[in-house]
Amino acid sequence: MNNDELVAVALLGTALKPVPALDYPELEELVVSTKNPEETLLTRVALKSLYEKAGQKPVKVKADIAAAPDEVQETTNPAMNTVFLRSLEDHVDVVEEWLSVAAKKRMVLAPSILVAALEAGTKNHRLQSAVLKVLSLRGYWLASQNPIWSKWVKGADEAWKLGQGAARLSVMKELRHSDPEKARQTLLDSWTTESAADLSKTLDEAFVINISDDDIPVIEKALGHRAESVRDAAALLSSHLPASKHSQDMMHILKDYVHMARNTLTFDIHDNTIVQKVTALGLKSNFYPGHAAAENQWALECLVHASPLDFWTDLTGKSISQLMKTTVKGLSKDDLRTMWYEAARRQTNDAWMIELIKTSTTKPLYPQSRVDEYPNAQALYAALKASGHEKKASLILSDIKSVWSVETTLVAWKDMVSIIRDKRTFSHATNSDFARYGNPEALSSMKAHTPSLDLTNYYQNELQKILDVFAFRATLLKAFSDND
């Protein structure tokens, strides 16, 4: 009695069709004969289905896709993920911001939020570029299994070949994070078909990630490009690589404009030849005629940024710490320190960065030090702490954490102030209304600018929404800070 025979009997009814015996003799023996065919049929079906269910064997299945590649980047943490999921529900306006902050932190999406992020990108095309910037290798792998997602999330190779603008850029950034060699090869393969605009943007924004001496051949190729914008981008990249020929060339030019005499570093950048020499090496000046002094200083900055920092110790015969105390002539000492900060940041030179911070008199260190963008910020923190510079060490931490806080709280603050200024009816807001929202300084500033708030029922909701965004941002900041 197979299933077809059973169904035939069941469809026609036992009144018209006899009940066949079971295919399993061992079970048939168990069926007590009865004159009631309906009961016989049901008993046989029950035995058969249970027997087959209990004796079911596993089915061999073949996976239609290999396992995801191992993740090479840090993934977003559970606190961030919770905020992300909540923002998708209630604060869609800040989802993009969340994604960009994660990208800035060089993090990729954790597996638990991949589906939510891919769905968000599918529903909202504006988010796609931001999602791609933080899409993990597993994210690409997952998207390739769903035709709806893979329409806009291509695999790295395909996305680079078929994508446009921001999507291509994000693919290249991802490659630079995960496999710089593949990134170089991918760019070289499509070199002849790349527009100058795309090429310069790719060099400028993607190749700066994980830049190393291995990139020198690509950069030198770009320095010979017919387009000025590409040469400019390549020259800027070269300033990160003190071993490059370009950096050495820049250093040779610099020698003509600075010298050490009587324990004083003297700069002489009054003639415009400095600009001509710098632009001849690929850098592009955006100054209008009539701004010679500023343009000359810009050229000097380019030279200082690109020249190996050893140049200064070799030139003066002084240690880094002695250089910090050296008198400077022809240029403001602060300007020179800012140039050194930038050179140390680009060249990832911890020794210079530490000395600059130790001798810094500004609080906070940002933006002069750009320590928030310094890859070895944690090492600086540890070194300063170990050498007894506790306060400076804590400044580093607060700079890393405060950059985002300041940026975002001020956005919210401006929103709020503009509403208050428009309505001019808010009053009665108390400090406690603001006290919970993260950044006390921004909040007290907000309060100072809005001395008479009138929280009428009508406007209370609007204010509440803004305060919610504030609270949300504070939570978000905390999530990222905790990760630090």
Next chain:
Amino acid sequence: MHAGFVLAGVILTLIAAFYPGRALCKPYSKSMSWSAEQVLSLAPDDKSVKAGRSQASASKWSGTGQNDRALWGLCQGSGKKPYYTIVDLSEPAFKCSCPSRKFPCKHGLGLMLLWVDSPGNFPTKETDEWAADWITGRDNRSEKKEAKRADAIAGVVDPKAVAAAEKRAAKREDHVLAGIDHLQLWMKDLVRHGLTQAESRTNAEWDELARRLVDAQAPGLAQIIRDMSSLVGSGAGWHMLMLERIANLHTIVQSYKSREGFSEDIQEELKTLVGWNKSVEDVLRVGAVRDKWKVVGFTVEDEDNVRARRTWMRGSQTGNWALQIDYSVKNQAQASAPAVGHVIDADLHYYPSAFPMRAVFSKTHEKSQSFEDGLGDAFTVEQAYVQRATTLAQNPWITHLPVLVKAVPVRDDGSWWLQDASEDGLPIADSFDHVFELTALCGGKPHDIACQWTDQGLTPLAVLVGGKLETIA
């Protein structure tokens, strides 16, 4: 000998002989507090998850506080007065002055989420008066309940109550048997004249039969009829499916009528299938199993107007599985359920059954905590099938089974499976909507995946990633 008796009794022995069972156990280690996912697992539905998240903002709350026992706060809603919300952390249990009929409401979830997110917003202090009143009330009720339960556990019985219950049961049995006679006639008629007739039967006819069984005090059988009615014309192969369901129903009623010949456990199983409910006090008379029960996951199924939440747990020391079922009328208050990812050191009493699974807690020895030490040994797909066969040998009518399998979700020819290292596959139920979430968590590599297994296939509940239980929803 009666055919039904043979059917149930012999097949149990037969299958049991083929498939020996096995026990599982794994040592337990303690771990920390609540995560947002665990809080959200308490939500009665997806809408509540969304609404709860929206309330987890410090700006919405004032007068917040916490201590070892509870956390509380005032939430400004659309009205003049704020809602008073409190969470008793010992279970957890929720109370809110809002008019929502959901339980826990969005305020309770939001308050707890905020607490998880930013505990600094909750100063530690003595419980506020309004909150303390509720806690005291709970304690008082709990004491009475405990006393009643203690009597049950101690075997204290009221002879008068027992006599009255026996009288009621005898009367009910008469009704049930009459209902079964009617049902058997109906089934015989259906099979005699063929399933093509079933197609022509209106919904009203199925409903009428179900109502009649409810009147006969056999609600379990009525539910089976309602489920069967939805099969009519439900796609290719429905005839076979219907035939199997009728055959299964046939075995239930035949066996029920001759149940005296079975063991007490089988008798209890049959009574449950027909619709006799066991009171919690009766269940508590059965001996307790103390263990550290790990809450693995839950499913929510709507059955007409009733919502059934099935929470699966596994004992850390015994390796035994247990199932807590909470029924509620849809959109109305639901009893507190244990949080997924938590471990509860408690006494648990199984409902009498041919394969005990459903259970109720009596005494909690320690406050529940998160765990990160896994769920015990996971099966291969073949072992899972063997385990199911063993279970069926003890209870051929069982519909929901737990399984922990080491596997990876894969798609083969358009269908999703859990595939183990030997490339053996277990089918994932078509109704499972979160297969990509599971795939993302596994990344194409085998993980320990806890599932509920029904005839429709597997419903994955949670996956262990680095020792941490990730719920899939």
